[in-house]
Amino acid sequence: MQETLIKKAQQYIANTYTRFPIVVTKGEGCWLWDLDGRRYLDFLAGIAVCSLGHANPNVRDGIIAQANKLFHVSNLFYTEPQVKAAEILVEHSFGDKVFFCNSGAEANEAAIKLARRYSWKKYGEGRHEIIVMENSFHGRTLATVSATGQPKFQEGFAPLLEGFICVPFNRIDLVAERLSGKTCAVMIELIQAEGGVYPAKKEYVKKLRDITAGKDILLIIDEVQTGIGRTGKFFAYEHYDIEPDIISLAKALGSGLPVGAIIGKEHVMEAFVPGTHASTFGGSPIGAAAITATLNTLIDEKIIERCEETGKYLRKGLLSLKKRYPFIVDVRGMGLIWGVELSIDGDELVKEFLKEGIIVNCVKGKVLRLVPPLIVKKEEIDIFIDIANRIFERKKS
Ligand SMILES: *Cc1c(COP(=O)(O)O)cnc(C)c1O
Numbered sequence: 001m002q003e004t005l006i007k008k009a010q011q012y013i014a015n016t017y018t019r020f021p022i023v024v025t026k027g028e029g030c031w032l033w034d035l036d037g038r039r040y041l042d043f044l045a046g047i048a049v050c051s052l053g054h055a056n057p058n059v060r061d062g063i064i065a066q067a068n069k070l071f072h073v074s075n076l077f078y079t080e081p082q083v084k085a086a087e088i089l090v091e092h093s094f095g096d097k098v099f100f101c102n103s104g105a106e107a108n109e110a111a112i113k114l115a116r117r118y119s120w121k122k123y124g125e126g127r128h129e130i131i132v133m134e135n136s137f138h139g140r141t142l143a144t145v146s147a148t149g150q151p152k153f154q155e156g157f158a159p160l161l162e163g164f165i166c167v168p169f170n171r172i173d174l175v176a177e178r179l180s181g182k183t184c185a186v187m188i189e190l191i192q193a194e195g196g197v198y199p200a201k202k203e204y205v206k207k208l209r210d211i212t213a214g215k216d217i218l219l220i221i222d223e224v225q226t227g228i229g230r231t232g233k234f235f236a237y238e239h240y241d242i243e244p245d246i247i248s249l250a251k252a253l254g255s256g257l258p259v260g261a262i263i264g265k266e267h268v269m270e271a272f273v274p275g276t277h278a279s280t281f282g283g284s285p286i287g288a289a290a291i292t293a294t295l296n297t298l299i300d301e302k303i304i305e306r307c308e309e310t311g312k313y314l315r316k317g318l319l320s321l322k323k324r325y326p327f328i329v330d331v332r333g334m335g336l337i338w339g340v341e342l343s344i345d346g347d348e349l350v351k352e353f354l355k356e357g358i359i360v361n362c363v364k365g366k367v368l369r370l371v372p373p374l375i376v377k378k379e380e381i382d383i384f385i386d387i388a389n390r391i392f393e394r395k396k397s
Pocket of ligand 1: 138
């Protein structure tokens with residue numbers, strides 16, 4: 001049954017993804033079911049999106065209640081759900097104002113445009129450069145792919161957008177060297193997730209904040225993957241004792257509805273006025289209802305606090321695997337985003353995990369990226385570690 005649908009998909013859908021060879025029909029908590037009724041433990045969570053697990057009842061009810069009232073009205077009007085969502089985001093962050101959009105790439109686009117415009121308003125032409133990091137990932141639009149520090153994502157798309165200066169990650173001296181009178185912003189992920197789960201060093205981020213603040217250079221933190229509880233705090237920047245100027249959000253923000261946002265300080269957000277930047281769907285009533293239900297559930301049920309503990313439990317399990325199997329060369333991460341770096345083919349392992357009923361994904365061909373729902377239970381982590389042991393044991397012999 002699944003093969004028929006997969007063939008049809010290959011006929012009708014653009015071939016932009018290497019997909020798991022299963023047709024997913026339903027999800028609940030940390031589990032997914034395929035068309036043949038087989039169950040899988042989901043340690044990918046829709047690529048760090050379904051933090052509350054699948055089919056969270058609060059989010060579902062929030063979406064349904066809003067759908068019963070109003071789908072869409074455009075940003076030419078005010079709506080309650082949009083105001084509510086913005087209020088919660090501001091109350092739980094460094095920021096003062098929110099701009100809503102529909103994806104991570106769009107959020108980063110907005111951040112890039114905002115940084116340029118802020119600088120242009122204050123300092124005039126020519127101060128438009130943005131320092132970005134090698135091995136970063138910021139999205140697939142032309143501007144965000146230009147900002148992305150991985151040539152493989154840029155191949156065939158030249159000419160790219162000008163004005164991005166790419167420097168090695170975690171090297172403050174090399175950032176300092178490239179800051180100039182033309183720099184308006186530095187853009188960075190605090191964990192390079194798509195790049196292989198590489199956390200930024202604390203000292204580095206603190207110094208980055210110091211040297212940018214002194215020159216009125218904006219610090220943009222791409223929290224599309226790390227935000228909304230993933231790292232064990234509401235936002236990853238909270239681990240670093242700093243305040244950014246702009247953060248971008250998407251992925252887990254709406255539990256699966258296509259929503260994105262940037263949050264910024266008042267004096268920065270002022271650079272956007274009517275006519276400068278916009279989005280037809282941004283902050284749409286149903287999307288905003290999903291954001292509010294997601295955030296309220298995370299807060300009311302203390303899920304972020306809990307995930308810090310389950311994260312430690314997962315880390316312990318992963319370190320025990322590392323001790324046992326010499327082809328695990330590193331285990332790194334925070335909260336519930338973990339990378340298991342291998343000296344063997346990771347894509348092959350992903351297939352074996354799937355056969356054993358576990359969904360994991362591999363980045364860079366050699367790093368298993370574990371981003372389970374934040375509601376994952378210790379018993380589910382035990383299942384994952386048991387099966388990993390079984391698979392790795394076979395690899396060892
Ligand atoms: C996924 C991701 C993006 C892109 O988000 P889309 O919603 O796919 O456009 C940007 N930045 C980071 C850090 C991401 O993980």
